[in-house]
Amino acid sequence: MDKDHSSERENSISLISKLSGKLKYKNEDFSAKTRLTPDDVNVLLNELQVYQLELEMQNDELKASYATLDRERAKFVGLYNLAPVSYFILDYLGIVEEVNQNAVDLLNIPRQTILHKRFQSFISPQSWEDFYNFLHRLQYNDHKQTAEVKLKLIDDQFIYARMEGRAVSSIIVTEVKYYIAIIDITESRNAQQVLKETKDRLEMTLKASATGTWTIGCASNTVFLDTHSFNIMGVSSTSFNGTITGLIELIHPDDQKQVGNQLISAVHGIKDIDLEFRIGDIDNSFRYIAVKGHEIKIPEESGYFAGILTDITERKRLEQEAAILKNDQQKLVLSATLTAQEKERNSISSALHDSVCQLLYGIKLNLESVERSNSLKGEFKNVKQLLDQAIKETRQISYELTPSVLKDFGFVAGIKEMAQRTSTVHFQIDTYIDRTADTLHPDVQLYIFRMIQELVNNCIKHSKASHAEISVCLKNNRVSIRVSDNGTGLSQPHDQENNTGSGLSGIRNRVYLLNGKIKFENSKKGLTVTITFDNTPELSV
Incomplete structure (x- = not known):
C-alpha cells in the first residue's frame, strides 16, 4: 500500500508541476521536491477539477460559437453568391479576394481567373483615374462612396457600371479591405445618351424653328418657360415671376381678356389651348405669338398643360401685306368697274342729249311746220305734249346719267341743283352743304354725288317720305354725309346688311373705296343714313 500511495503521490506531484503555471500557488522555485501535505494535495486537486470544468464549459461554448458562425457564414455565402448585384472584396492593393456568382456572370470569365487579380485589369484605361480616386475616397472616408467606370469584357466588349463601396478594417489585423458592389448601368447609360441626343436635336430644332416650350400647372398657378420662349417673346426671365397672372401681364392689354378666358376654359373643360396674342417690344412695336398645347394627365396627381410657343410676327406681317394687296386689288377692280360705268353713262348721256333729244326736237319742229303750212289748229296738240314729255324725261335721264352742273359749277351747286330737280309739291329736300366740299377730289365728289343720288331715290321710291334732308360736312379733314327722311324707314333692322339691291350695293362699294x-339709324321719325370717311391724299382714284 505504501508503494501505491507513493505512486499516487508522485503522479499528483507531476500533475501539479505541469499545471503549476496556472495555479494560484505558482512559484518560480516550485519543484517536485517540494514537500506537500495531503491537505495541500487535496486543495490542489479540487482547484484542478474546477479549472477542468471551466475549460470544458469554455470548450463547449467555443464549439457552439463555431457552429453558429458556420451557419451564419453559410447563410452569408448563400446570400452573397445568389445576390442580384455583383459583389467584390478587394484587399488594400485592389486585388480581388472574393467574388460572388453575379460578378462572375457579369465579367463572363471563370471565378479562378478573377480571384487574386488586380481589379484594375477589368477596367477600361479611360476609367483608371476614376477607379483610383474611388479607392482613395474609400480609404479616407467611413461612409459609402460611388463612382461610374467602364468595364472591359472579353472580345473587346465594354459595359458601363456604377460602383458603390465601403472600406472595412479588421479588428485582428490592420489591413483594410474594400467591399464593392457593381451595378450594370449600360442600358440606363445608353438610354441617357439617346435622351441627350434627342434633347440636343430638339434644342437645335426649336432654335432653328424659333419655337419654345412651356408648361402651366393650374393647381399651383405656375408657368415654366424655357430659354427659347423668353427669347421669342423678347422678355427677360427676371421680369417674369413664373405665375399665370405674371404671364398675362406680359401680354398686350387688348389681348389679355381673350387669353385669360381661353385659359379658364381650358382648365374647366376644353383640354386644348390654341392662342394668338401680342406682346409689346422695346421699340413700341408688337410681336405676335402663337401658343398651342394640351392637358397632360398623371394618375393620382394634378395634371398640367404643356405645349409650344412660336413667333408668328413674320407670318402676320405677310398675312397683313397679302390682305392689303388683296384689298388694293379689289379696290382697283371695283374702281375700274365704276369708272367703266361712268364712261358708259357718259356715252349714253351724250347719245340721249346729242341724238335722241335732237331728233325729238326735230320731230316737234316738223309738226309745227306742218301745222302752219296746212293751217291746222290743235290736231297735233296731244302729239306735241307727248313730245315735250319725252324731251323732258330724256333730258332728266341724261342729267342723272351725267350731271353736267357737277362739272360746270362744282359739287355744292350740283347737289343743290339735284335737290331742286327732285323736289316736288309732295316731297321737299333741304340741303346743308359745306362750301369747302368743292375742294374735294373730283372722283370723291362724284362718289358722294352718286351715293346721295341713290339715297334720295330710295326715299322717293320706298320710304313714302314727304321731307328729306341732305348735309355734307368737312371738319378736321373728315367728311361726314348725312341723308335723313321722315318716311317709314327700313322694315327690318338688318335690311341694311342683307339687302342685295344694286342701289345699296353701289353705295357700299363707294364707301369701301373711300375707306x-x-x-x-331706323327710328319712328324715319331713316337716317350716315357715311363718314377721312379725306386723305390716297382717295384719288
Missing part, C-alpha cells in the same frame, strides 16, 4: 363707314 369709310356707313351707318343706318
Whole structure:
C-alpha cells in the first residue's frame, strides 16, 4: 500500500508541476521536491477539477460559437453568391479576394481567373483615374462612396457600371479591405445618351424653328418657360415671376381678356389651348405669338398643360401685306368697274342729249311746220305734249346719267341743283352743304354725288317720305354725309346688311373705296343714313 500511495503521490506531484503555471500557488522555485501535505494535495486537486470544468464549459461554448458562425457564414455565402448585384472584396492593393456568382456572370470569365487579380485589369484605361480616386475616397472616408467606370469584357466588349463601396478594417489585423458592389448601368447609360441626343436635336430644332416650350400647372398657378420662349417673346426671365397672372401681364392689354378666358376654359373643360396674342417690344412695336398645347394627365396627381410657343410676327406681317394687296386689288377692280360705268353713262348721256333729244326736237319742229303750212289748229296738240314729255324725261335721264352742273359749277351747286330737280309739291329736300366740299377730289365728289343720288331715290321710291334732308360736312379733314327722311324707314333692322339691291350695293362699294363707314339709324321719325370717311391724299382714284 505504501508503494501505491507513493505512486499516487508522485503522479499528483507531476500533475501539479505541469499545471503549476496556472495555479494560484505558482512559484518560480516550485519543484517536485517540494514537500506537500495531503491537505495541500487535496486543495490542489479540487482547484484542478474546477479549472477542468471551466475549460470544458469554455470548450463547449467555443464549439457552439463555431457552429453558429458556420451557419451564419453559410447563410452569408448563400446570400452573397445568389445576390442580384455583383459583389467584390478587394484587399488594400485592389486585388480581388472574393467574388460572388453575379460578378462572375457579369465579367463572363471563370471565378479562378478573377480571384487574386488586380481589379484594375477589368477596367477600361479611360476609367483608371476614376477607379483610383474611388479607392482613395474609400480609404479616407467611413461612409459609402460611388463612382461610374467602364468595364472591359472579353472580345473587346465594354459595359458601363456604377460602383458603390465601403472600406472595412479588421479588428485582428490592420489591413483594410474594400467591399464593392457593381451595378450594370449600360442600358440606363445608353438610354441617357439617346435622351441627350434627342434633347440636343430638339434644342437645335426649336432654335432653328424659333419655337419654345412651356408648361402651366393650374393647381399651383405656375408657368415654366424655357430659354427659347423668353427669347421669342423678347422678355427677360427676371421680369417674369413664373405665375399665370405674371404671364398675362406680359401680354398686350387688348389681348389679355381673350387669353385669360381661353385659359379658364381650358382648365374647366376644353383640354386644348390654341392662342394668338401680342406682346409689346422695346421699340413700341408688337410681336405676335402663337401658343398651342394640351392637358397632360398623371394618375393620382394634378395634371398640367404643356405645349409650344412660336413667333408668328413674320407670318402676320405677310398675312397683313397679302390682305392689303388683296384689298388694293379689289379696290382697283371695283374702281375700274365704276369708272367703266361712268364712261358708259357718259356715252349714253351724250347719245340721249346729242341724238335722241335732237331728233325729238326735230320731230316737234316738223309738226309745227306742218301745222302752219296746212293751217291746222290743235290736231297735233296731244302729239306735241307727248313730245315735250319725252324731251323732258330724256333730258332728266341724261342729267342723272351725267350731271353736267357737277362739272360746270362744282359739287355744292350740283347737289343743290339735284335737290331742286327732285323736289316736288309732295316731297321737299333741304340741303346743308359745306362750301369747302368743292375742294374735294373730283372722283370723291362724284362718289358722294352718286351715293346721295341713290339715297334720295330710295326715299322717293320706298320710304313714302314727304321731307328729306341732305348735309355734307368737312371738319378736321373728315367728311361726314348725312341723308335723313321722315318716311317709314327700313322694315327690318338688318335690311341694311342683307339687302342685295344694286342701289345699296353701289353705295357700299363707294364707301369701301373711300375707306369709310356707313351707318343706318331706323327710328319712328324715319331713316337716317350716315357715311363718314377721312379725306386723305390716297382717295384719288
